[in-house]
Amino acid sequence: MTLTLKDVSKVVGGRTHVYPTDLTLEKGTMNVLLGPTNAGKTTLMRLMAGLDVPTSGQVLWQGEDVTGQRVQDRKVAMVYQQFINYPSMSVYDNIASPLRLMGLDKATIDTRVRETAELMQLTPQIERRPLELSGGQQQRCALARALVKNAGLVLLDEPLANLDYKLREELRAEIPRIFEKSGSIFVYATTEPEEALLLGGNCATLWQGRVTQFGPTPSVYRQPADATTARVFSDPPMNFIEIHKTGDRIRFGTGDDVAAGARWQDLDDGTYTAGFRPNHMTLEGADGALNFDTTLVVTEITGSETFVHVDHQGTRWVGLVHGVRDLDAGRPLRVHIDPRHVYVFGTDGRLVQPAPYAEAA
Amino acid sequence: MKTENQKAWFLVLPVLILVAFSAVIPLMTVVNYSVQDTFGNNQFFWAGLAWFDDMLHSERMWNALGRQIVFSSIILAIEVPLGVLVARNMPKKGVWASVCLVLMALPLLIPWNVVGTIWQIFGRVDIGLLGYTLDALGVDYNYTQGFYAAWATVIVMDVWHWTSLVALLAYAGLQSIPDAYYQAAKIDQASRWSVFRYIELPKMRGVLTIAILLRFMDSFKIYTEPFVLTGGGPGNATTFLSIDLVKMALGQFDLGPAAAFSLMYFLVIMVISYVFYIVMTNLDKEEGGE
Numbered sequence: 001m002t003l004t005l006k007d008v009s010k011v012v013g014g015r016t017h018v019y020p021t022d023l024t025l026e027k028g029t030m031n032v033l034l035g036p037t038n039a040g041k042t043t044l045m046r047l048m049a050g051l052d053v054p055t056s057g058q059v060l061w062q063g064e065d066v067t068g069q070r071v072q073d074r075k076v077a078m079v080y081q082q083f084i085n086y087p088s089m090s091v092y093d094n095i096a097s098p099l100r101l102m103g104l105d106k107a108t109i110d111t112r113v114r115e116t117a118e119l120m121q122l123t124p125q126i127e128r129r130p131l132e133l134s135g136g137q138q139q140r141c142a143l144a145r146a147l148v149k150n151a152g153l154v155l156l157d158e159p160l161a162n163l164d165y166k167l168r169e170e171l172r173a174e175i176p177r178i179f180e181k182s183g184s185i186f187v188y189a190t191t192e193p194e195e196a197l198l199l200g201g202n203c204a205t206l207w208q209g210r211v212t213q214f215g216p217t218p219s220v221y222r223q224p225a226d227a228t229t230a231r232v233f234s235d236p237p238m239n240f241i242e243i244h245k246t247g248d249r250i251r252f253g254t255g256d257d258v259a260a261g262a263r264w265q266d267l268d269d270g271t272y273t274a275g276f277r278p279n280h281m282t283l284e285g286a287d288g289a290l291n292f293d294t295t296l297v298v299t300e301i302t303g304s305e306t307f308v309h310v311d312h313q314g315t316r317w318v319g320l321v322h323g324v325r326d327l328d329a330g331r332p333l334r335v336h337i338d339p340r341h342v343y344v345f346g347t348d349g350r351l352v353q354p355a356p357y358a359e360a361a
Numbered sequence: 362m363k364t365e366n367q368k369a370w371f372l373v374l375p376v377l378i379l380v381a382f383s384a385v386i387p388l389m390t391v392v393n394y395s396v397q398d399t400f401g402n403n404q405f406f407w408a409g410l411a412w413f414d415d416m417l418h419s420e421r422m423w424n425a426l427g428r429q430i431v432f433s434s435i436i437l438a439i440e441v442p443l444g445v446l447v448a449r450n451m452p453k454k455g456v457w458a459s460v461c462l463v464l465m466a467l468p469l470l471i472p473w474n475v476v477g478t479i480w481q482i483f484g485r486v487d488i489g490l491l492g493y494t495l496d497a498l499g500v501d502y503n504y505t506q507g508f509y510a511a512w513a514t515v516i517v518m519d520v521w522h523w524t525s526l527v528a529l530l531a532y533a534g535l536q537s538i539p540d541a542y543y544q545a546a547k548i549d550q551a552s553r554w555s556v557f558r559y560i561e562l563p564k565m566r567g568v569l570t571i572a573i574l575l576r577f578m579d580s581f582k583i584y585t586e587p588f589v590l591t592g593g594g595p596g597n598a599t600t601f602l603s604i605d606l607v608k609m610a611l612g613q614f615d616l617g618p619a620a621a622f623s624l625m626y627f628l629v630i631m632v633i634s635y636v637f638y639i640v641m642t643n644l645d646k647e648e649g650g651e
Contacts, residue, residue, distance in 0.1 A: 051544055072550045080541040088563040097559075101550045145549075 001027035001062055001152045003048060003185055008057035010043050017043040019210045020057060025185050027152075030176065030201030032217060033189040035232055039206035041189040045155045048187060049076045061152075077146035078155040081162055083138035085130035091117070091141050092126045098149045116148040119178060136167035147182060156188045160195070172198060193235045197221060205232045222358035227349040230275055236307065238275045239317040243344070245269050253313045258290060263339045263356070272352060273345040280341035281308070281319030289336040296333045299325055310335060394620035412621035422622060424597065425605040426629070429581060432516070432601060436580040439520050441573060444527025449561070451532055462532075465525045477589025480518040484590075504591060508598045515587050515599050522586070523576060530572040534565035570641045574634055581630055602626055 003025045010018040018040045025031050033041045046052040047059065050071040059067045066074060077098075085094045095116055099109045117123050120140040130138050139159060146154055156175075160168045176199060179186045190196055196203050196217055203217035205224075212229040213220050224230035231237045244251045245267050251257045252274070285291060294310035294317065301307075301324050308319040310333055319335060327333070344353040395412055397405040416422050447465070452458045471479075484504050486492040495502040504514040538560065546556045584603035587593065593600035593608070600608075606626065610619035 049548065051547070071547055076548055078545065078548050080545065082539050082541050084539075084541050084545045086559045086563075088559060097551075098549045 001185060002060075003153055004058075004060040004063075005044075005047070006058040006060060008047055008054040008059060010040075010047060010052060011055045016209055018047065018054075021211050023204060023211060023214060025187065025202075027185060028183050030179050030186045030188065030199055032196040032199050032201060032203045033187060033206060034191075034193060034196045034203055035206030036191055038208075039232075040209040041206055042157055043209075044206070045078070045157055045187060045189060048153065049078055049155055050074050075149070075152045076155065077149050077151040077153070078157065079139070079142050079146045079159045081158040083130070083135060083142055083162070085138060085141050085145065087129070087131060090127050090129055091122055091133070091144075094130065094141055095122075095144045095148050098145060102149070112148055116144045119147070119181065120144040134167070135163050136171060139163060139171065143178070147178065150182070150184070152184055154182065154184045154186050156186065158189050158191065161191075175199065193221070193233050196233070203233075205229045207232055223351065223354045224343070225351055227273060227275060227345040227351075230343060230345075230351075234277050236278050236318040236320070238277055238343075239281070239315075239319075240273050240275045241312065241315065243272050243274045245272065252290065252292070253315075256290070256292065263342075264344070264353075267344065267353065271347055273347065273349075275343045275345060276337050276341050276355075278307075278318045278320040280337060281317065281321065282336045282338075283308070283319075283321055283325070283333070285334070285336045286338065289338050290342075292335050292337070294333050294335055296327055296329055296331050298329050299327050301326070308333075308335075391620045391623055394616045395624055398617050408617060412617045413625070415618055416621050416625060419618075421605065422602075425600055425602045428598075428600065429602045432583070433577055433580045435516055436519055436523075437573060437576055439516070440524045440527050440576055441569070443520065444524050444572065445531045445565070445569070447524065447528040448531035448535055449557070451528070453536065462529070465528055465532075468522050468525050469529075471522070473585035474589050476518065476522050477586040480514060480521075480586070481590050484514050506595050508595060511591050511595055511598050515590060518586055518590065519580065519583070523579070527572045527576060530568045531565055534568035535561060538564045566641075566644075570638070573641070574637055577637060578630060578634055581633070 005021055005023040007020045007022060008018065009016065009020040021044070033044060035041050043052065047054050050059070050066065050069055050073075053068060057067075058065055061074065085091075086097060089097065092113055095113045096109050099112060104112075114123070114126075117126050120143055122137065122140050122144060125133055125137055125141075130141055133141065139162075143156075143159070146156075160171055163171065172195065175188070186201075188199060190199075200217050202215060203220045204214040205212045205220060205228075207228045212232065213225040220229065221233050224233055227238075227240065241253055243253075245264060246269050248259060248265070249257055250259075250264055282289070292312055294312040297309040297311050297316070299306055299308050304322065304324070306321050306323065306325040308321055308325065308327075310317050310319065312335075317335075338357075340356045343351065343355045343358075346352050396408055396410070398408040398411075399405050451461045451465075468476075483489045484492045484502075486496045486503055492502060492504075501507070502510050504510045542560050542564075543556065546560060551559070582603055583601055584607070587599045587601060588604055588607075591599045593604045606619060606622055609615050609622065
């Protein structure tokens with residue numbers, strides 16, 4: 001089983017929702033679509049499902065062209081951000097509904113419904129109606145409805161976004177386990193980089209209707225192909241600064257001049273964009289660290305960590321530092337970045353040199 | 362410092378006075394009339410429950426109640442399904458949605474007596490488009506003389522006037538269903554009927570309960586339109602409860618029986634509405650709807 005998108009695009013009313021995209025999803029893989037709201041994740045899923053017909057290009061299922069085929073005739077299941085169940089049916093009937101429509105016999109339906117309910121830990125609730133359940137259980141029921149069909153393609157459109165933190169963690173931890181048992185192609189859309197990393201598998205990063213990179217999730221994270229991917233795959237987004245290399249010196253922004261050293265020796269002279277992730281910014285200096293004088297804009301304390309928003313020569317950076325830092329806004333602040341954590345992108349956005357820490361990992 | 366005083370009463374007083382004048386005193390006046398007899402000159406005599414007894418044994422009232430129940434049943438049986446059907450076929454967005462909404466709302470904006478007048482003229486055999494056309498087609502139609510013609514006209518008139526209300530409420534209910542439900546049903550290969558039965562109907566249950574209650578109460582109290590159209594005729598064919606009540610109270614000036622009649626009328630509406638409400642909300646729980 002493979003799903004192939006060949007040059008697929010979607011234009012609605014003159015606005016391009018998805019630019020021509022090539023993507024191949026293999027049998028038994030977990031594929032994460034990562035991107036901010038309106039990046040085209042849902043549109044791409046609707047194209048995969050057959051709910052929308054692409055403006056151009058082809059959708060192939062096991063090599064067969066299914067572009068014009070109705071969703072009813074494809075083997076697809078979908079789970080949404082909202083908890084979509086039949087409100088007047090019990091959990092059992094909800095899970096059974098796709099099987100009944102497929103015309104299976106009663107005994108088979110019963111076995112499969114009970115198996116799926118057990119897998120989704122819904123057995124105690126099986127006679128209840130969806131609205132009598134908690135949000136997490138309602139979404140389990142919707143997931144069960146999607147899984148029971150044994151559809152080759154299971155599309156999950158931000159399925160955990162409407163759940164509270166604890167339930168989200170719980171269900172997220174289960175999804176890879178459920179996925180392994182099913183053997184289907186899973187596609188999972190999310191806006192959260194952290195969620196993508198926890199799910200693993202492959203990841204396609206989306207930005208404004210384009211797939212910027214597709215590959216194994218950890219390697220997309222560690223070695224983003226370009227600055228856009230790096231920005232999408234980092235929350236808060238990656239921080240950037242323009243750098244200029246002349247000879248063996250590197251100038252950051254308009255000021256700080258450091259020796260290129262072994263780290264940047266091989267770069268050609270010229271202008272680049274350096275990027276580093278918020279969690280790599282520190283307030284404590286160390287040997288060999290790059291130092292920047294900034295102005296503190298605001299701090300946001302989230303339990304044991306603090307988001308530090310600083311202004312560096314007119315550019316806003318965000319750092320994620322450990323501990324509670326209650327600092328006054330407007331005061332000067334010296335921040336530090338280990339050169340091993342710095343990515344270098346060309347002026348066109350392409351990755352020129354991944355951060356050494358990422359290469360090593 | 363004293364923290365307790367009676368000043369709060371002044372805040373409640375305006376409401377008490379307003380409710381007293383608008384509801385309690387008029388209602389009590391009716392209660393007053395219903396247990397007394399008068400021969401004019403503002404002299405009243407205690408009559409006890411005699412008027413209630415009279416009314417309960419009045420064939421006239423039972424006949425009017427019978428007609429009323431038949432009328433409301435027919436109205437509900439036509440307007441609720443028709444309203445839902447119309448709502449389901451209205452466009453969901455775009456210019457046409459607005460156009461449809463305005464067109465649907467139009468009948469609701471027309472005053473009752475104007476609706477009666479419109480249909481009175483519309484149905485006339487000599488100058489009315491409907492009456493003339495039916496007559497020309499050879500249909501024996503005359504709402505001032507024929508029993509069935511009169512009933513049919515009153516019912517069609519009410520359907521014309523009020524189906525919009527049901528349709529608009531049902532439309533609002535349908536609009537609140539997220540598109541994802543329809544997509545999910547499509548992926549499940551559910552039929553159009555299943556979508557209606559298992560998604561739309563449960564999701565519309567709340568607004569439909571309100572629509573049925575409103576239409577029941579309103580049709581049970583119907584007065585102006587048939588009064589203008591047929592005056593309750595031919596004979597007593599379309600004399601519904603309100604029409605009979607007004608004839609009794611103002612036509613014959615039988616204030617005592619009319620007052621007793623009103624109170625029982627009021628109770629009947631309350632009891633039936635309550636039963637409707639209980640039945641529908643219980644259905645709700647059984648079906649697990651919202």
